[in-house]
Amino acid sequence: MTYIYIIRYCLIPLRNPLTIDNLPIFLLFEDAHQEVSEYINLHKFKKSDSTKFNDNNRYYVYEDFIDEQFIWIERFNLN
Secondary structure (H helix, E strand, O other), X not given: OEEEEEEEEEOOOOOOHHHOOOOOEEOOHHHHHHHHHHHHHHHXXXXXXXXXXOOOOEEEEEEEOOOXXXXXXXXXXXX
């Protein structure tokens, strides 16, 4: 199975993250995770405790429910 990994930066409340343009795409999860980790460290966000993909193939790296801000890595299967 071949996957691609897309980073979704949803930092504007009430914005539909599925309509964001110019999303970073990676062939390796490790590369996508490294990219997000650098972004989180740069902006001094607190990293999520997430350790696996959920049922929607989303790996949440940053979650702020009060301000409705999220960053996740989404996994897609290429057939």
